[in-house]
Amino acid sequence: MNQTVPTAQPSKSTNTKHMKPFVSPLRKHTWMLHLMVLPAVVFTFIFAYIPMSGILMAFQHYKPKHGLFGSEWVGLEHFRYMLQNDYFLQIVGNTLFFAVIKMVLNLVVPFVFALLLNEVRKSIIKRSIQTLVYLPHFLSWVVLAGILMDMLSQTGIVNQFLTWLLGIKPIFFFGEGNWFRGVVIVSDVWKEFGFSTIVFLAALAGVNPSLYEAAEVDGANRWRQTLHITIPALMPILIVVGTLALGGVLNANFDQIFNMYNSLVYDKADIIDTFVYREGLLSGQFSFATAVGLLKSFISLILIVISYLLAYRFANYRIF
Amino acid sequence: MYHKTTGYRIFSACNHLFLITLSILCILPLVHLMAVSFSGPAPANAGLITFWPKDFTIEAYQKTFDNPNFLNSTWISVQRTVLGTALSMTVTTCAAYALSKEKVLGGRNVYMWYFIFTMLFSGGIIPGYMLITKLGLINTLWALILPGLVGVYNIILMLNFFRNIPRELEEAAVIDGTNHFQTFLRVYLPISMPSIATITLFIIVGHWNAYFDGLIYMREVEKLPLATLLQTIVVQTDFSNMDPETVKKLSQRTVKSAQIFISLIPILAIYPFLQKYFVHGIVLGAVKE
Known part of the structure; x- marks a missing residue:
């Protein structure tokens, strides 16, 4: 570092003429690198690429005893049946309903929460709050469904509280379609809002303090500083998080719905993924369920590609 | 001011x-x-409990531990978590190291797209289920470990971290005559502990909480991991393959709560230690350049 530039970085052309170029051993043994990726390549091939061949079932009347190559081909019959099926259109509607509302709330709530948390100056209070709000992210939907079913039951703590406070009759949260939708959305936001603030808090920490000092001199109060400095500074990351979430618009969270729903609320809460599970693995309609899953994956693929292109275009985001 | x-x-x-x-x-x-x-x-x-126990007793916990299925499932969960995390981390960090050598590794972009494509598109649960059946992995621990072994997102997180390691460190190692394996083990791994801790935490939590694979790949109650056992007891209330006496004990409100709470203990125990790491790790993966 202390040497002068010419000796530290000799240009390649003059160097190679006079002496044997130094080739780093790390450039020579590249077979070692290929060997290091190999396990990941092999496992990905077996458990991700081989199952992709299974999508052929979507164009067949698949019978396990005939196998993938002996079953009867039916072309697009399953897809035609799907699009004429009223129930299918309903579950697509349910999926979009949950996904869109969750997407918006899971963007807005953490954003506002991060802004508010940024105003807390005592770092011990700030860190305690963070510890508590990040926690629900690590709980599984099995556990949360168990807790919620208990708390929201007819004799559960929530209904007891509501009866005491408002004098109303117990609400059948898990049996009444619209209440159930509310429970699904609120519990999802409750579980994830804290964890989603991490990215915003990081961006907040990166805002140049001199901007605030300048605003202070100009006599801007905190609200104006937030409006004209903080929020614009967070825009790029908000755009990235928002556009990347677009790709998941057909994912309404299988784990959550699967663990919380029951046949009473199918009409309001059944989503594409839970439908595929019941049709395919429980009723054995392998081909039809695969067709539904394939259509979903295909549309998701297009949405993901679009969202990454948007994120790249507007926020210069690259995945790797 | x-x-x-x-x-x-x-x-x-x-x-x-x-x-x-x-x-x-x-x-x-x-x-x-x-x-x-x-x-x-x-x-x-009677629903009289708010946030403090009434008639304090540890009876619910005794009943839980009297159930041999519960202990057995806990053991299966411990096995899958330890073995699964160790294997996953080995495969992930090795691949990430190699893929972080952009200029040296030939065909790096081919590898990258090969992995990323699996994030974008998948065969779905039914072909996956059939593959596990064909491989004869039903009812084995491997069915819970192998399908999720390679986490592409974790590879990307890790390789972005590796890329930011100063070149001087690597050059110093090279002058000492090390090859790739040695550089990886002695230089890269030791200084990457924060992000390794982050990813390890995610994989541990993922394994401990995973219930769906147990539900579809395990056909006997003795083989269920804890999360799946809980799912059948607490959520599905499917007791079809347990004897009626056990069912009566397990379906009590207090016992259900005790079972859920025990399953949470490992998560609650590692959470505070790793909190500082995961915040750092997430930020690294999400906000870069």
Whole structure:
């Protein structure tokens, strides 16, 4: 570092003429690198690429005893049946309903929460709050469904509280379609809002303090500083998080719905993924369920590609 | 100074109150769960418990541990978590190291797209299920470990971290005559502990909480991991393959709560230690350049 530039970085052309170029051993043994990726390549091939061949079932009347190559081909019959099926259109509607509302709330709530948390100056209070709000992210939907079913039951703590406070009759949260939708959305936001603030808090920490000092001199109060400095500074990351979430618009969270729903609320809460599970693995309609899953994956693929292109275009985001 | 004004002080007080209330709301369900699990069955079934146990007893925990299925499933979960995390981390860090050598590794972009494509598109659960059946992995621990072994997102997180390691460190190692394996083991791994801890935490939590693979790949109650066992007891209330006496014990409100609470202990135990790491790790993966 202390040497002068010419000796530290000799240009390649003059160097190679006079002496044997130094080739780093790390450039020579590249077979070692290929060997290091190999396990990941092999496992990905077996458990991700081989199952992709299974999508052929979507164009067949698949019978396990005939196998993938002996079953009867039916072309697009399953897809035609799907699009004429009223129930299918309903579950697509349910999926979009949950996904869109969750997407918006899971963007807005953490954003506002991060802004508010940024105003807390005592770092011990700030860190305690963070510890508590990040926690629900690590709980599984099995556990949360168990807790919620208990708390929201007819004799559960929530209904007891509501009866005491408002004098109303117990609400059948898990049996009444619209209440159930509310429970699904609120519990999802409750579980994830804290964890989603991490990215915003990081961006907040990166805002140049001199901007605030300048605003202070100009006599801007905190609200104006937030409006004209903080929020614009967070825009790029908000755009990235928002556009990347677009790709998941057909994912309404299988784990959550699967663990919380029951046949009473199918009409309001059944989503594409839970439908595929019941049709395919429980009723054995392998081909039809695969067709539904394939259509979903295909549309998701297009949405993901679009969202990454948007994120790249507007926020210069690259995945790797 | 804005924070000296009366307006800001009022805002600040309300803000603190709001944030603290909200963060307490995040753990209140867990407090309630714990209170129910330590209460007597009578007040619990009558719904008299709020956030403190009534008729304190550890009976629910005794009943839980009397059930051989519960201990057995806990052991299966421990095995899958330890073995699965160790294998996953080995494969992930090795691949990430190689892929971080952009200029040296030939065909790096081919590898990258090969992995990324699996994030974008998948065969779905039914072909996956059939593959596991064909491979004869049904009812084995491997069915819970192998399908999720390679986490592409984790590879990307890790390789972005590796790329930011100063070149001088590597050059120093090279002058000492090390090859790739040695550089990886002696230089890269030791200084990457924060991000390794982050990813390890995610994989551990993922394994411990995974229930769906157990549900579809395991056909006997003796083979179920804890999360799946809980799913059948607490959520599905499917007791078809247990004897009626056990069912009566397990379906009590207090016992259900105790079982859920026990399953949470490992998560609650590692959470505080790794918190500082995961915040760092997430930020690294999400905000870069």
